[in-house]
Amino acid sequence: MPLIHECVLTTLSPQGRPHVAPLGLIEEGSHWIAAPFRPSTTLFNLEHSPKLTASFTDDARIFAGLVTGTRSFPLTDVEGWPAPRLSCALAHAELEVVSVEEDATRPRFVCSVLRTEAHRPFMGMNRARAAVLEAAILATRLDRLTREKIDSEIAYLTIAIDKTAGEAEREAWDMVMAKIAAHLDKA
Ligand SMILES: Cc1cc2nc3c(=O)[nH]c(=O)nc-3n(C[C@H](O)[C@H](O)[C@H](O)COP(=O)(O)O)c2cc1C
Structure with a gap:
């Protein structure tokens, strides 16, 4: 790939x-x-x-x-x-x-x-940022995924958020989770 x-x-x-x-x-x-x-x-x-x-x-x-x-x-x-x-x-x-x-x-x-x-220095990789990126992609594909798949992805990504997120990453995560929750509530 x-x-x-x-x-x-x-x-x-x-x-x-x-x-x-x-x-x-x-x-x-x-x-x-x-x-x-x-x-x-x-x-x-x-x-x-x-x-x-x-x-x-x-x-x-x-x-x-x-x-x-x-x-x-x-x-x-x-x-x-x-x-x-x-x-x-x-x-x-x-x-x-x-x-x-x-x-x-x-x-x-x-x-x-x-x-x-x-334009600016890159200060290194971060797991929580990668987790938000994954969740953001997930949030654009909700119609094509089962409830089980969504739940299991979020459970896994939450580990990186809990361990490595700063304030900005937590804020970003909460935004994406709100969108996913709204979708699941409707489903
Ligand atoms: C990190 C990331 C990568 C994405 N990559 C793609 C992609 O390669 N192809 C695609 O169709 N959508 C991709 N998406 C979803 C698009 O951003 C989404 O479909 C968006 O609404 C584009 O549609 P628009 O041009 O109408 O705004 C990605 C989303 C994220 C968060």
Whole structure:
């Protein structure tokens, strides 16, 4: 399996309006692939505007805020590039779609990485942040998972939260758990 970089993508609408969404970019040789499921705004934008920006962050609240739709995050213009980055990004990459592998459910947008830039130091891995990331992905797939699968994933991820979360990670975790709880209450 190839390495996947979990990031926040900024794509542009045909009118040039930025749209921000968390996405995994698949590393394949010198190319990175964006593979959004249909339907999504990210996919629509990639079909119309080939220039995008990936923002890299270690702040779990960004992923939690985006998947729960509870927060928006400031963007900063990138010099000489149309798609802005997250203002708080540790680093960003400027990507251009060079080819598309069509698919009925999940087309693949093959991108060249034109430039990367670092903005802040990365201070190391953290299990609670990784657990929030996993829970955030889970929260985008609730309709496709059984109650048992959701419960067992959360039980496992809770261990890392209890042992290694700081305040920010706990806040992010609580946001994602609230979304999952609301879904389970309805089910
Ligand atoms: C860390 C992370 C990685 C994700 N990776 C993908 C992905 O590779 N493909 C996808 O379709 N959705 C992915 N998602 C879910 C999308 O963010 C979600 O579907 C989002 O609503 C995109 O839709 P939009 O472009 O309409 O906003 C991911 C979510 C998270 C939290």
